[in-house]
Amino acid sequence: MARYALRRLLIAIPTLLAISFIIFALLDLAPSDPTANLPLTIPPEVREKIRLSLGLGEPFVVRYFKWLEQFMINEPLNVLEQWTGWTIGDSENRLRVLSWATRSPVTDLIVERLPQTLWVVGMSYVIAVLIAVPIGVISAYRQYSLFDQIGTFISMLGFSIPTFFTGLLLIVIFSVWLGWLPSIYDTTHVVRDWDSFVFQVKQMLMPTMVLALANASQISRFMRASMLDNLNQDYVRTARAKGLRERVVVLVHVLRNSLIPVVTVIALGVPTIFGGAIITEQIFRVNGIGQLLIIGIEGADIPLVQTLTFIFAILIVVFNLIADLIYGMLDPRIRYD
Amino acid sequence: MNSAPVLEVQGLKTVFGTRDFAVHAVNDVSFSLREGELLGVVGESGSGKSVTMMSLLRLLPSPPARIESGRVMFEGQDLVRLDDASLREVRGRGIGFVFQDPMTSLNPVFTVGFQLMEPLRTHLGFDRKAARRRAAELLALVGIPSPEARLDDYPHQFSGGMRQRVMIAIALACNPKVLIADEPTTALDVTIQAQILELVKDLRHKLGMAVVWITHDLGVVAGIADRVMVMYGGQVVESAGVDALYENPTHPYTRALMATLPSLDGTRRDRLMTIAGQPPLLTAPPAACPFAPRCAHVHDRCRMANPPLIEVAPGHAAACWLAAPGEGVQNGV
Ligand SMILES: Nc1ncnc2c1ncn2[C@@H]1O[C@H](COP(=O)(O)OP(=O)(O)OP(=O)(O)O)[C@@H](O)[C@H]1O
Numbered sequence: 001m002a003r004y005a006l007r008r009l010l011i012a013i014p015t016l017l018a019i020s021f022i023i024f025a026l027l028d029l030a031p032s033d034p035t036a037n038l039p040l041t042i043p044p045e046v047r048e049k050i051r052l053s054l055g056l057g058e059p060f061v062v063r064y065f066k067w068l069e070q071f072m073i074n075e076p077l078n079v080l081e082q083w084t085g086w087t088i089g090d091s092e093n094r095l096r097v098l099s100w101a102t103r104s105p106v107t108d109l110i111v112e113r114l115p116q117t118l119w120v121v122g123m124s125y126v127i128a129v130l131i132a133v134p135i136g137v138i139s140a141y142r143q144y145s146l147f148d149q150i151g152t153f154i155s156m157l158g159f160s161i162p163t164f165f166t167g168l169l170l171i172v173i174f175s176v177w178l179g180w181l182p183s184i185y186d187t188t189h190v191v192r193d194w195d196s197f198v199f200q201v202k203q204m205l206m207p208t209m210v211l212a213l214a215n216a217s218q219i220s221r222f223m224r225a226s227m228l229d230n231l232n233q234d235y236v237r238t239a240r241a242k243g244l245r246e247r248v249v250v251l252v253h254v255l256r257n258s259l260i261p262v263v264t265v266i267a268l269g270v271p272t273i274f275g276g277a278i279i280t281e282q283i284f285r286v287n288g289i290g291q292l293l294i295i296g297i298e299g300a301d302i303p304l305v306q307t308l309t310f311i312f313a314i315l316i317v318v319f320n321l322i323a324d325l326i327y328g329m330l331d332p333r334i335r336y337d
Numbered sequence: 338m339n340s341a342p343v344l345e346v347q348g349l350k351t352v353f354g355t356r357d358f359a360v361h362a363v364n365d366v367s368f369s370l371r372e373g374e375l376l377g378v379v380g381e382s383g384s385g386k387s388v389t390m391m392s393l394l395r396l397l398p399s400p401p402a403r404i405e406s407g408r409v410m411f412e413g414q415d416l417v418r419l420d421d422a423s424l425r426e427v428r429g430r431g432i433g434f435v436f437q438d439p440m441t442s443l444n445p446v447f448t449v450g451f452q453l454m455e456p457l458r459t460h461l462g463f464d465r466k467a468a469r470r471r472a473a474e475l476l477a478l479v480g481i482p483s484p485e486a487r488l489d490d491y492p493h494q495f496s497g498g499m500r501q502r503v504m505i506a507i508a509l510a511c512n513p514k515v516l517i518a519d520e521p522t523t524a525l526d527v528t529i530q531a532q533i534l535e536l537v538k539d540l541r542h543k544l545g546m547a548v549v550w551i552t553h554d555l556g557v558v559a560g561i562a563d564r565v566m567v568m569y570g571g572q573v574v575e576s577a578g579v580d581a582l583y584e585n586p587t588h589p590y591t592r593a594l595m596a597t598l599p600s601l602d603g604t605r606r607d608r609l610m611t612i613a614g615q616p617p618l619l620t621a622p623p624a625a626c627p628f629a630p631r632c633a634h635v636h637d638r639c640r641m642a643n644p645p646l647i648e649v650a651p652g653h654a655a656a657c658w659l660a661a662p663g664e665g666v667q668n669g670v
């Protein structure tokens with residue numbers, strides 16, 4: 001298994017290099033001008049100088065490799081230095097990936113935004129999994145019961161209604177009409193005592209629920225289908241014929257088998273947490289990664305967008321690998337060789 | 338063997354049904370099983386052998402399956418009406434079940450040892466160590482080499498024959514009074530089949546349990562059974578001691594089955610014989626003899642009423658109007 005993981009990681013390197021090139025090339029080809037947002041009074045010569053200072057005078061290939069070096073070597077070194085307090089080599093003059101809009105290193109921007117995203121989006125994913133699995137199990141075990149029908153109806157809603165609609169709906173109901181919950185997420189809020197904790201919960205409630213509904217709808221459907229598949233298997237009858245309790249039959253024998261594909265689906269969904277829920281963050285003004293990406297796109301901040309997109313790509317590749325490894329751990333029939 | 342019956346089934350009826358269709362899979366089946374007896378159950382595919390036996394322990398998915406009537410007496414309790422907790426005590430402990438398909442009947446994600454230890458821990462309250470020791474003994478009992486080590490293997494690491502042995506070991510785990518084996522050898526090749534037959538014969542004497550052995554092979558039954566029950570269209574059509582059945586098969590269906598057997602010297606008569614016609618559809622409770630459309634000796638009465646089991650000799654009964662007194666079956670119809 002370790003060898004398999006290592007091999008997959010090695011294969012991931014050329015894959016990621018190819019992806020990085022495509023991302024870089026696509027964004028580079030896109031018609032955008034980093035100086036377009038500057039005041040019109042700035043003369044063209046100055047604009048040209050700004051462009052040159054951003055490195056745009058260099059040929060495409062040179063820029064690509066420089067970006068690659070900055071992203072793959074300089075930034076990780078920098079993060080390492082910040083975490084450990086060491087000084088590795090010439091850290092003063094090391095070139096970092098700089099945002100065109102803010103002139104600050106892209107990594108710093110991301111690190112600043114990540115906690116909000118992880119809290120809101122990550123929490124919503126955890127909640128989604130925690131409610132989706134039991135719902136899927138019960139729906140399948142009591143197929144066509146009232147519980148199942150209601151579950152099916154709600155997950156159909158969660159599945160088909162986009163988050164910008166449910167988000168706005170919740171804001172209208174709970175912020176505008178009832179005034180119970182804040183409609184804007186206050187990032188500067190610090191949890192100090194019970195009251196501030198309650199406020200934190202309140203402001204997280206709506207964005208978390210909107211995302212949890214969407215995710216739970218999907219996962220509970222997978223769970224239900226997988227349970228139904230397994231409930232009809234012969235081994236379930238064997239388990240019953242042994243005189244096991246129904247609880248053991250369902251929660252040990254059937255659930256264990258049903259979780260195999262569902263865990264994969266859950267693992268594959270994790271990168272979307274880091275990607276941030278772009279729309280939901282936008283609606284609730286959570287200044288997380290998703291919102292950062294939108295700002296980057298609107299401001300033609302190519303380095304920022306390149307870096308973020310590439311980080312998403314890495315996460316997707318990594319979690320694909322993790323999903324495969326978990327699959328192998330859960331299913332003894334899978335052999336890695 | 339004239340001891341008391343351990344299992345007594347009376348008038349069992351099982352229906353698969355939704356609003357739009359019904360399959361009357363078991364129609365008024367009665368039989369009893371004595372202590373230590375080996376009852377062979379034969380009949381072609383779809384005759385209701387598996388459904389009958391699964392009904393006994395209420396193992397059929399419900400819905401669609403429904404036991405409409407009947408009694409299944411085991412240790413003074415009617416299993417049809419027993420509460421779930423007491424039924425669980427019977428399942429796996431009083432009655433062991435070996436299912437038809439060994440490839441899918443074991444849970445693929447648990448080790449064989451885990452699955453074998455489960456009934457021991459549930460019913461007999463064994464702790465981990467004791468259960469493990471007993472599980473290894475059981476694997477040895479069914480003839481699996483290096484049982485201790487194989488406990489930690491998963492079902493996919495076993496061959497079909499080995500998995501069937503594991504299934505038998507699971508069924509035997511709690512020393513049940515009755516073992517129901519549903520075609521435990523059909524999926525296996527001939528040598529393994531013979532080994533498993535020997536194994537069950539052997540274990541039966543060692544453990545003194547009664548066995549119900551389902552098969553569609555009369556040849557297999559001849560070798561091991563004390564008594565044989567022939568099923569057709571969800572009914573018992575003939576029931577007799579094994580010698581009586583082979584010497585004097587009475588129901589035309591039994592005779593037709595016998596005719597499909599290879600003769601004693603090993604060559605088949607003519608070509609491979611099959612019984613002409615289709616098995617009945619069972620979409621309604623039978624109003625006539627289910628075998629009538631395929632029967633060579635059919636007459637009007639067969640199409641008007643379904644014959645009950647009629648005793649032709651002590652311990653030998655057939656559900657055929659020809660066996661009724663005055664119909665002249667003994668004169669060799
Ligand atoms: N789940 C089900 N739903 C509807 N009908 C069923 C179901 N299971 C079995 N039947 C029907 O019950 C009848 C008896 O089936 P059963 O499995 O008992 O046959 P069998 O004698 O065991 O045959 P085989 O030798 O092939 O195992 C068949 O007509 C079959 O179509």
Ligand SMILES: [Mg+2]
Pocket residue numbers: 386387388437519520
């Ligand atoms: Mg069968």
